[in-house]
Every structure is written in C-alpha cells, then in structure tokens.
Amino acid sequence: MSQKKWIRILIVMTILIIGSSFYYLPYYVTKPGSAKDLDPIIEVENGYEDEGKLMLTTVRMGKANIYTYFIASLRKYEHIYPVGEIRRSEETDEEYNVRQLHLMESSKLNAIEVAFQHADKKYSFQYNGVYVLNVYPGMPADEVLEPGDMISAIDGNEFSSSQEFIEYIDTKSIGDTVNITFTRDDEVQEKEVALAEFSASEGKVGLGIGLVDDKEIITTPKVTMNTEKIGGPSAGLMFSLQLYNELVERDITHGMEIAGTGTISSNGTVGRIGGIEQKVIAADKAGAEVFFAPMDLIPDRIKKTNPDLKPNYEEALKTAEEIGTDMKIVPVKTFEDALNYLDSL
Known part of the structure; x- marks a missing residue:
C-alpha cells in the first residue's frame, strides 16, 4: 500500500476517533477528584490564620x-451511572447544573450559620425572593424564565417567603396575567406571563416553575466564599470547620492536613454524600492525615430496597484499607463530633 493511502487512512481514523468522542452515551462516569485547601476559598474579615489545612474533597463527573x-468499566474506583440516577426525570443539563449550584449555596448558608452559632458571633437572614430551579416545558414561564433566575416581585408585591409567593398565585385564575420582576445575570427585568393549569394537577394554576427560597445570611464579621463552579452540598461540614477556625483564636488544625466530606444542616447534623470512596482517594493523594466521613444511619425502608448500602464511614474505612493509606478515617454525625475530635488532638 502506498504512503499516500496510509496517510489517508490515518486521517480518516483520526477524524472518526475525534468525532466519536463527542457522541455521548446515556451514562455518567465519576472518578476521584481533588482535595482543595479552603484557605483561599473562604475568607472571614480579620479572621485568624491557621498552621494546617482544612480541605474539601471532590468527585469528577462527566457524560460518558x-x-x-470503556475505561471506567475497567477501573475499580471509576463508576458508571445511568442518566436517570443522576438527573431527575425531564431535567435538562442546565437545570441539573442550576440545582447543584443552588445546593452549594444552601450548603454555604448552613455552614455559616453553624460556625457563627458555635463561635457565638452575630448573624441574620435577608430574604431576596424566589429562585427558579427549573421551568416546565409547555407552561407559560417556558418562554420567559430560565433556571437560575431570581424572582423578587409579582405585580409589584414583594414576599418574605416562597410560600407567600405560592399563596398569591393561588388567588389567580387560568388565563390571568401577572407581572414578574426577576434578575438574570445581574440585570433586573420585568415581563408579563399568563397563568395556566398544570397538566399533572387538575385545577392547580401556576407559572410552571420549580422554586425555592433565595435568601442570604448577613454576618459580623463579613464572610466571603469563592466556590466558583463547585456544585452540590457535600462540602458543608468542611466549610463550617474552616469558617469556625477563622472565627476563633485557637487553631483547630494543630498544624495538620485535614480533609473530609458531608452535608451540613442548620442544626449541625452531618449528612450522607455520594462518591465517598473517590473522595478518600483524593484526600490521600493530597497528603491528608485525617479524613472526616459521615456516620449516617440508613433508614430501614432504604435497607429493604438496597440491602448492600453501607454508611459512608464504613465505605470510607474499607477504601482506606484497600489503598493502604495511613490517613485516619474519623466518623462524625454532627459538627460538634468533628470539633471534639480536633480538640482532642
């Protein structure tokens, strides 16, 4: 075969390989991510410095x-999930990303509240409006609103909760028009939207959006959290520890490198997360000496449908043994559990 033919074959094969890499399957692949030092991410005004590190851990995820x-099917700590196990039914990629970013914002809010409570510092809440999580296809809002918009008023009326917003809409009838004031990309807009009946709920009138409260926490001292495009709620525990460490004079790290994961509720409860084994690997690669893992109690109703499901702590401990790390895996149920462990050091 001539050299020209070989070159043509190589070019065609290259084009096919590159082209096929942009064809996505109905699956997601997850793999170990990284452990990020929280010092450059969280800043408390006039906060105290630490000698060690508190790190959040991440999982890398992308469409397959x-x-x-093929690669993930061969590797132990890479996992394949059908789209339906990651995204909600009829949820678009954009809506999924918006939901993850909102979960991150809620996580930050809870972490600040927990840290300021335990450090005995002042804080208060300010309600901003209604945050649009998703827009239902075919409903009136579909042509006006987008996931991530923040609705601050309806017909000039401002509300103190999403429940008040819903109650106001419930006073309207099918075909009525309301004036929506909303913010998108820092630009305030006003649009008129007609109300319609939800196909899945007879007699229920609405705009056709999924919504949650949009509020912010006002603190003294001021807090800045630069999470960029990190999504999801799983950094809550580590956020709260970093914030607390900058609010109090004593250094809870004792010069150590500490990683971990877990959601945080406003009362300090640490919740279950996904990808725990991949986060253990990320923390070990970053040189962490301690790893906090949620010691979650799995309800009986979930055990019945998924009997192989283990608490995060048990999964983390198993992975640590498998990879032969010297990193200490510490179970926590609450923020205070983590704080007490660090104080014991």
Missing part, C-alpha cells in the same frame, strides 16, 4: 462517551 465508558 464510548472511550470513557
């Missing part, structure tokens, strides 16, 4: 193509 799917 034929190559990433």
Whole structure:
C-alpha cells in the first residue's frame, strides 16, 4: 500500500476517533477528584490564620462517551451511572447544573450559620425572593424564565417567603396575567406571563416553575466564599470547620492536613454524600492525615430496597484499607463530633 493511502487512512481514523468522542452515551462516569485547601476559598474579615489545612474533597463527573465508558468499566474506583440516577426525570443539563449550584449555596448558608452559632458571633437572614430551579416545558414561564433566575416581585408585591409567593398565585385564575420582576445575570427585568393549569394537577394554576427560597445570611464579621463552579452540598461540614477556625483564636488544625466530606444542616447534623470512596482517594493523594466521613444511619425502608448500602464511614474505612493509606478515617454525625475530635488532638 502506498504512503499516500496510509496517510489517508490515518486521517480518516483520526477524524472518526475525534468525532466519536463527542457522541455521548446515556451514562455518567465519576472518578476521584481533588482535595482543595479552603484557605483561599473562604475568607472571614480579620479572621485568624491557621498552621494546617482544612480541605474539601471532590468527585469528577462527566457524560460518558464510548472511550470513557470503556475505561471506567475497567477501573475499580471509576463508576458508571445511568442518566436517570443522576438527573431527575425531564431535567435538562442546565437545570441539573442550576440545582447543584443552588445546593452549594444552601450548603454555604448552613455552614455559616453553624460556625457563627458555635463561635457565638452575630448573624441574620435577608430574604431576596424566589429562585427558579427549573421551568416546565409547555407552561407559560417556558418562554420567559430560565433556571437560575431570581424572582423578587409579582405585580409589584414583594414576599418574605416562597410560600407567600405560592399563596398569591393561588388567588389567580387560568388565563390571568401577572407581572414578574426577576434578575438574570445581574440585570433586573420585568415581563408579563399568563397563568395556566398544570397538566399533572387538575385545577392547580401556576407559572410552571420549580422554586425555592433565595435568601442570604448577613454576618459580623463579613464572610466571603469563592466556590466558583463547585456544585452540590457535600462540602458543608468542611466549610463550617474552616469558617469556625477563622472565627476563633485557637487553631483547630494543630498544624495538620485535614480533609473530609458531608452535608451540613442548620442544626449541625452531618449528612450522607455520594462518591465517598473517590473522595478518600483524593484526600490521600493530597497528603491528608485525617479524613472526616459521615456516620449516617440508613433508614430501614432504604435497607429493604438496597440491602448492600453501607454508611459512608464504613465505605470510607474499607477504601482506606484497600489503598493502604495511613490517613485516619474519623466518623462524625454532627459538627460538634468533628470539633471534639480536633480538640482532642
């Protein structure tokens, strides 16, 4: 075969390989991410410095193509999930990303509240409006609103909760028009939207959006959290520890490198997260000496449908043994559990 033919074959194969990498399968692939030092991410005004590190841990996730799917099927700590196990039914990629970013914002809010409570510092809440999580296709809002918009008023009326917003809409009838004031990309807009009946709920009138409260916490001292595009709620515990460490004079790290994961509720309860084994690997690669893992109690109703499901702590401990790390895996149920462990050091 001539050299020209070989070159043509190589060019065609290259084009096919590159082209097929952009063809996505109905699966997601997850793999170990990284452990990020929280010092440059969280800043408390005039806060105290620490000698060690508190780190959040991440999981890398992306849509699967034929190559990433094949590689993940061969690697122990890479996992393949059908789209339906990651995204809600009829949820678009954009709506999924918006939901993850909102979960991150809620996580930050809870972490600040927990840290300021335990450090005995002042804080208060300010309600901003209604945050749009998703827009239902075919409903009136579909042509006006987008996931991530923040609605601050309806017909000039401002509300102190999303429940008041819903109650106001409930006073309207099918075909009525309301004037919506909303913010998108820092630009305030006003649009008129007609109300319609939800197909899944007879007699229920609405705009056709999924919504949650949008509020912010006002603190003294001021807090800045630069989470950029990190999504999801799983950094809550580590956020609260970093914030607390900058609010109090004593250094809870004792010069150590400490990683972990877990959601945080406003009362300080640490919740279950996904990808615990991948986060253990990320923390070990970053040189962490301690790893906090949620010691979650799995309800009986979930055990019945998924009997192999283990608490995060048990999964983390198993992974630590498998990879032969010297990192200490510490179970926590609450923020105070983590704080007490660090104080014991």
